[in-house]
Amino acid sequence: MSPRPKNNRTVFDPPKFKGYKPFGYYAGDNEPVFLLFEEYSALKLCDYELMTQSQAAQVMNISRPTFTRLYESARRKIALALAEARPIEVEKGRAYFSNDWYNCRACNIFFTAPEMDLSSIRCPLCQSKNLEEITTN
Amino acid sequence: MKTAIAAQNSSSETLIDKHFGKCSHFHIYDDISRTTEVMDNPAQGIKGCKGDVIVDELIAKNVKRVIAGDFGTKVQQLLNQNQIQMIIHPDIRISVSEIIELLNLKNS
Numbered sequence: 001m002s003p004r005p006k007n008n009r010t011v012f013d014p015p016k017f018k019g020y021k022p023f024g025y026y027a028g029d030n031e032p033v034f035l036l037f038e039e040y041s042a043l044k045l046c047d048y049e050l051m052t053q054s055q056a057a058q059v060m061n062i063s064r065p066t067f068t069r070l071y072e073s074a075r076r077k078i079a080l081a082l083a084e085a086r087p088i089e090v091e092k093g094r095a096y097f098s099n100d101w102y103n104c105r106a107c108n109i110f111f112t113a114p115e116m117d118l119s120s121i122r123c124p125l126c127q128s129k130n131l132e133e134i135t136t137n
Numbered sequence: 138m139k140t141a142i143a144a145q146n147s148s149s150e151t152l153i154d155k156h157f158g159k160c161s162h163f164h165i166y167d168d169i170s171r172t173t174e175v176m177d178n179p180a181q182g183i184k185g186c187k188g189d190v191i192v193d194e195l196i197a198k199n200v201k202r203v204i205a206g207d208f209g210t211k212v213q214q215l216l217n218q219n220q221i222q223m224i225i226h227p228d229i230r231i232s233v234s235e236i237i238e239l240l241n242l243k244n245s
Contacts, residue, residue: 012213016227049209059210099217110225114217124202124224125239 008096009038009070010061014103014110014134019089020081030086036093039074046071101134110134140166140240141195143205144233147175153236155206155229158187164233165198168240174198188212192219204236 015037022030038060045056057067081088099112104123113121122129143160145151154160158180165174179194180187192215195203202222206229216223226236 012210013208013225016225045210051210099213099223108227110227112217112223114220114222124222125226125236127242 006094007062007066008094009041010059010098011037011041011095012059012098014097014101015040015090016110017090019087021087022081022085024085030084032087032089033077033081034091035074035077035088036091037095038093039070039077040090041095042067042071043074043078097134103132103134104128105130105132138168138202139198139200140168140202140204141198141200142166142233142236143203149173149234149237150232152232153204153206153226153229157203157205157208158191158212160205163191163195164237165200166237166240171241173237186211188215192216192221195221 019032041060042056045051045059046053051059053067053071054064056071057064060067062070078088080086101110101112102121102123103110104126106128107123107126109123109125111124121131123131142164143154143157144162144164145154145160147162149164151162160178161181162178163176165176166172167174176194176198178187178191180190183190186209188209188211192212196219200221202224203216204224204226206226208216208223208225213223
């Protein structure tokens with residue numbers, strides 16, 4: 001019997017980085033730790049926006065126990081990366097973005113585009129068309 | 138189109154603020170008349186979520202686009218419902234006047 005598929009986790013803004021790298025004596029070519037978008041989001045909601053776990057679970061559209069597991073996994077991955085001096089890379093998991101975000105590769109800003117058709121989207125600051133759409137589906 | 142820029146103070150040379158809800162002033166730039174209006178953050182002194190007060194004020198002023206270093210989760214939901222474009226500028230060492238210059242280039 002196959003297991004029940006995971007529900008999508010609602011994520012608001014994309015992380016503003018592709019990863020983190022340690023520097024110093026032991027920071028060689030270690031295997032990276034892959035942090036999922038939703039784990040980053042769980043950590044941000046709890047420890048940066050200071051929500052309670054049940055508030056954050058509602059925001060992400062998952063149950064409170066699921067949120068706790070996600071949050072724990074985020075903390076463990078970051079602890080692993082710090083303890084073993086391994087780089088962190090962010091990876092798309094089962095995150096669902098509530099807004100469609102675009103990243104301009106020229107000036108590196110993030111923006112949403114309500115009321116705009118997809119073909120005419122340009123970066124609102126530099127007018128570049130070199131955009132990356134940040135969606136998971 | 139009117140653009141609200143979250144800023145650290147009321148001068149045009151100030152840097153943009155790293156958090157939308159917690160900024161001290163909004164610089165509202167109108168790219169048709171090319172004028173800037175400076176508005177105090179109406180939610181200053183309110184503890185907790187400030188989003189609804191600010192978004193109501195911005196809608197009253199017909200703002201269609203907001204720029205800040207970051208947005209909170211609740212205010213993102215509100216802005217999205219009201220079809221206001223959000224722009225996250227991760228490099229917060231840019232000043233308000235530099236952003237207005239960039240917005241002007243587009244029109245010319």
